[in-house]
Amino acid sequence: MKKIIKTKPLNINDITIIDDSKLKKAITAAALGNAMEWFDFGVYGFLAYVLGHVFFPTASPSIQMIAALATFSIPFLVRPLGGVVFGLLGDKFGRQKVLSMTIIIMALSTFCIGLIPGYVTIGIWAPILLLLAKLVQGFSIGGEYSGAAVFIAEYSPDRKRGFMGSWLDFGSIAGFLLGAGLVVLLSSLLGDAMFYEWGWRIPFFLALPLGIIGLYLRNALEETPAFQQHMENEAKNDADKPDQPKLSVKELMAKYGHSILICTGLVVVTNVTYYMLLTYMPSYLSHNLNYSTDHGVLIIIAIMVGMLFVQPLIGLFSDKVGRRPFIIAGSVGLILLSYPAFIMINSDMVGFIFLGLLILAVLLNCFIGVMASILPAIFPTNVRYSALAISFNIAVLIAGITPTVAAWLVEESGDLYMPAYYLMFIAVIGLITGLKMKETANKPLKGALPAASDRSEAKEILSEHFDNIEQRIDVVDEQIKELQEKRQNLIDQHPKIN
Template sequence: MLKRKKVKPITLGDVTIIDDSKLRKAITAASLGNAMEWFDFGVYGFVAYALGKVFFPDANPSVQMIAALGTFSVPFLIRPLGGLFFGMLGDKYGRQKILSITIIIMSISTFCIGLIPSYATIGIWAPILLLLCKMAQGFSVGGEYTGASIFVAEYSPDRKRGFMGSWLDFGSIAGFVLGAGLVVLISTIVGENNFLEWGWRLPFFLALPLGIIGLYLRHALEETPAFQQHVEKMEQGDRQGLQDGPKVSFKEIATKHWRSLLVCVGMVISTNVTYYMLLTYMPSYLSHNLHYSEDHGVLIIIAIMVGMLFVQPIIGMLSDRFGRRPFILVGSVLLFLCAIPAFIMINSDVVALIFAGLLLLAVILNCFIGVMASSLPAMFPTHIRYSALASAFNISVLVAGLTPTLAAWLVEYTQDLMMPAYYLMVIAVIGLMTGITMKETANQPLKGATPAASDIQEAKEILREHHDNIEHKIEDIDAEIEALQEKRTRLVDQHPRINE
């Protein structure tokens, strides 16, 4: 007979009380790095037409735009490598150290884009150097978003993880707004000719001081409570061993956690394709395909993003109350039903309808990004969280990152301005399947971590709910045992020898 292992009951002392000041610092530092990542994406998306002329001057305007957006997409091939590399280091040495490294690489590579001479000056080396800088960005970003989302999730109380996590993508949108706004401001001040000559470089130079600020904030942070608990367990003789870190291969992760990996892939693809379609591709779509004024198109997108900033934390807060799954499901259904109407409005050549179509897509996008940062880290246990999430996330982003290039090519090849809408409808189906299959994680402790609360009163409530949940599970098991016992009695009654 197997000896039953004694399980220690969870007490009030096992509930982690999160320090508010540390939580605010963690969110600020993580969000700033994420803002810088998307600052570059915003700048790059809004100056794609200029980069096409500077680095691919011999091509026609359509090929210039596709080539510039292609340079945006190619670094996504590097992201999975960065994810694997930084993911393993993050699970071994901690989240804080890796996030300090990624923000250094990201800020320097973005700054260097502004230093690259034009094609007219150094020929083919200009686009090659641009590609190398973008690849360095891709490698660092491979560990950036996942590390930042894990950092915030592991620092957040269980009941506020959705609200706290939503500020990470608030940083993304804010970075986009800053990047796009800076492009408009500089273009307006220096004029179009000077902007093409040298003005496009200025936004990229801003990445260096932003990176220095982000590094300072991240370096001053302590490691997350969840990772500290993990280290303490290893120091107490956990089988993983502290010296070499967790020895978990990606094959083992894929075998044991394949369902979580698939849900992660589905969520990232549905979220990021919508993100890149709206915020990276649409400026070029408005100016190149609809011949809409570049300045007016950019201003509309900026106004949409400012509106998204207000909606983002509201979605996160509501997800703590109603769950993450409802927002994925509602967002997917709305994306499928509204993609065509949205693009009909965008193609109407009426400013109010263009704004309405973009706003509709933005609200749908908020449903996804409002819950992504809190949902993804909850899918994996602490000792593999960074490795598993970084791998799955960046493989998914590899697909999503092709969106601007593929959308531009599809429109050019088919001459059908509705192709982006059809593209989004396919993605909506993926999102719907993801929402159906994912498990609800709102208000629950992270896997492999003890419950976390904002204060002692909340800790007592969590502990009481935990014990009530155990009682309900025991009652369910008792009911199942009683039903099985009745079934056994009926079977025994049908057998003459057993019945004797």
């Protein structure tokens, strides 16, 4: 028999009023860290051909690129470990403290890449040190996106969580754009000789000042309202039940298995599309299609500028129509349009190349525009950071091999449409996940009380809450009526019960 849990009536003072100035600071601090993460991804993706030459000079050009992309992908192996460590710390000590740790580790490891001598100078130690720096970076990133998404979600009013969350991946695109743009600018100013010799190091050096700014912003923030509320409740519970055990990682996986699967599916389809478009495509255009590197990069940059404008609009509309429609539309779009998009990309005509990439970019916006608002809402406050970090990084481990696998598939098969088939296959996972997930828009986070922008909105939320209770009472009354009729029908069929 299902246990009925009695809860006290919700009143206006139970609804958290979010301070607008603190919310803006939280979004800025969280988005900056994410921007730095994707700044490195942008730099690394657009420098793959240079890094292959610097760190793997004895290999053929094809193997150089695959080796450089593999060095990008291998660190994803340690991201789940980073997710477990930082996730557990975040659920125990708070989101703000852990995010301050991850951003400085990420900045230092990225800075160190710029210090590593090339293969010609120190031989095999060059790629080894590159890999070590990327592993440390991957470990810190394991707690970065998940923590930033949780931070923004727990600071956002329920009715604006989609719009506010969309700025996190706005930071991703902006960081990627900054990295890619910087590579183009430096290569143009310095010329190939100087750029190959030392110019490629400059973007990695910039990570340190960015990290220091991010650390300053994050240290200035208070802990999220939802986590503060959770800690107050924990203190009361600990006083009543001091020996209450915490969930282990294994128990976490068992108890929230369905939510973890939903999270994993969403992250896989989002990040495979992300890495395919923004990390692999620059190399695909220059290496496989023999397209001018500068022209290819400029097209990708133009696409990303367009994505910046679309990103917050997707988040805003998701607060009106829900998050699920965008996940389903993006997945169906990839299934139907990936192949036509690659036909355009392979047309050798600038207009069609741009259009093919634009199609993929808009479909990517459908995912990233809602991702930061969906994922934290799947899990309750007490395990939100750890559960999200674990499932997110398991999924990213799968998605992170996308550039390497795509390059290998094209190289082995000779089929330039392999990336399209790859996207279509992954989109099926996205479609199934979108159909199976529950809508999270305009609802309080699990384990947290409702949050509003102001008292007027809080009154509206309270009124809607009471209306919902009344509707549920009407449904229960109707079910009782039907059961009474069934009961009477059964009584009428029994000769001794009358």
